[in-house]
Amino acid sequence: MxxxxxxxxxxxxxxxxxxxxxxxxxxxxxxxxxxxxxVINKDIYGQFAEHLGHGIYEGLWVGEDSEIPNTKGFRNDVVGALKDIKVPLIRWPGGCFADEYHWREGIGPKDERPVKVNTHWGGVEETNAVGTHEFFDLAELIGADVYINGNLGSGTVQEMAEWVEYMTSDKNSTLANERRANGREEPWDIKYFGIGNESWGCGGHMDPDYYVNLYRQYATFIKTPKGKRPLLVGSGGDTDNTEWTDVLSANIDRNMDGISYHFYTLPTSDWQKKGHATEFDNAMWFKTMERTYRMETYLKNNIDIMDKNDPDGKLGFYVDEWGTWYDAEEGREPGFLYQQNTLRDAVVTAVNLNLFHEYARRVHMTNIAQMVNVLQAMILTDGAKMVKTPTYHVYSMYTVFQDATxxxxxxxxxxxxxxxxxxxxxxxxxxxxxxxxxxxxxxxxxxxxxxxxxxxxxxxxxxxxxxxxxxxxxxxxxxxxxxxxxxxxxxxxxxxxxxxxxxxxxxxxxxx
The missing domain is CATH 2.60.40.1180 (Golgi alpha-mannosidase II)
Structure with a gap:
């Protein structure tokens, strides 16, 4: 040689x-x-679309009557741009929003759907115009698989079980027929299903031992036809907290395929004053890189625990929220989490993708936060205008690594x-x-x-x-x-x- x-x-x-x-x-x-x-699982390039700010409404969804060109209510320009970077997976409906989301409010005629208050993100009205059917329409338009996050925090076992049946059943059951009456004859495929989100925080402020018992209960009733079972995701830890990974991997021995994990890059590492999105110097650039490169240590620490508790490697480590998070832009609703995106974000993106590749033995899926108009977005919109961010361009360059060895x-x-x-x-x-x-x-x-x-x-x-x-x-x-x-x-x-x-x-x- x-x-x-x-x-x-x-x-x-x-x-x-x-x-x-x-x-x-x-x-x-x-x-x-x-x-x-x-193998570098293509789902490492997954995206995240939460009901937050203008991420769903205006960013993705404009409605079928909009003057902005659309298909089934979703913007053609945004959908086309996302198809170009081969988005493999979309996580929905949250995030913190997931544990207040009740799926029945998002099906049936739109004019009959209840208007709720989005208590997590800006206290704005949530019309439920985008629900289960609309989300699957979006995924099919883009050509992506879906990652549904179920409501453990404020929902019930019955509610979660019935939602899964509604989406996946091929029988002549009342729920399956209700789906058919709402316009979808064939059942959908769900690739991943999350049982709760950030259960240590906005998802219920639980400790991991308590969550383990709830997880076992809820997962028991996630039932699908043969061949339709999704990969089930346990709600894991964040940042330097490895306790959740340890307790879940040591105590849940069935009905769990992976453990989620969240880590955000704050230039200052201070949640009260995170730093400006576009006004920074070389010193703040370094602080950003130092913060984001901690991902290497956090991945290693969590994976070491999984190797101890799960030596056969059955569990995946799913970084289903990550990216940069800056102070809200002046003059904008702080709860909408809109931020601009610079070369610094592009470098952060590539550094993290390289780390996910390095640990691909366990890291099978990640979801950058978020897809459109929220945090480290791929795309920003303003009315009919759309712009691709530097982060988008890194994802475009890295498409060659999807499912690469x-x-x-x-x-x-x-x-x-x-x-x-x-x-x-x-x-x-x-x-x-x-x-x-x-x-x-x-x-x-x-x-x-x-x-x-x-x-x-x-x-x-x-x-x-x-x-x-x-x-x-x-x-x-x-x-x-x-x-x-x-x-x-x-x-x-x-x-x-x-x-x-x-x-x-x-x-x-x-x-x-």
């Missing part, structure tokens, strides 16, 4: 943004392309340092795509210093490499409704000489 020590040079000099007076980071990546690791590799990198703290300057992913090509993703977290990359690869690699890069001269670069294409991936080719990874950049290369 031939060994190629490659130093590959980026030919497009106009996109290099490093500091000419600083020494570049030194990075070596070593791998054998014949080696194989875990990871290739073990060793990454030696110098450190990105500030004020006595340091992080790895560069992170990466290496995998064989479903098309047979080898793909390498690289992220430079340092906003000022480039990185020289040596690829020490066993296996055939093209002399000329092609790929794409996302970067900008300004750390606060973003896309707006008036300048929708300011920050987008740029195509480039690279030769088998020397690769210089620009500061604050995300790169995806095809190796062969």
């Amino acid at each position: 031939q060994r190629n020590l490659l130093k590959i040079s980026l030919l497009t000099a106009s996109i290099l943004t490093g500091n000419a007076f600083a020494a570049n980071h030194e990075v070596t990546i070593s791998a054998n392309l014949q080696d194989r690791g875990a 990871s290739i073990p590799f060793k990454l030696d990198t110098s450190r990105y340092s500030m004020n006595g703290e340091d992080l790895p300057a560069v992170t990466g992913s290496l995998a064989m795509g479903t098309d047979g090509h080898m793909y390498l993703a690289l992220v430079n977290m340092d906003p000022t210093e480039d990185a020289d990359i040596d690829l020490n690869i066993d296996g055939k690699v093209n002399k000329t490499l092609s790929g794409s890069i996302l970067t900008a001269g300004n750390i606060t670069a973003k896309n707006t409704f008036d300048d929708q294409h300011n920050l987008e991936p740029k195509p480039f080719k690279a030769s088998a000489d020397k690769l210089v990874l620009p500061a604050k950049s995300v790169v995806v290369l095809t190796l062969n």
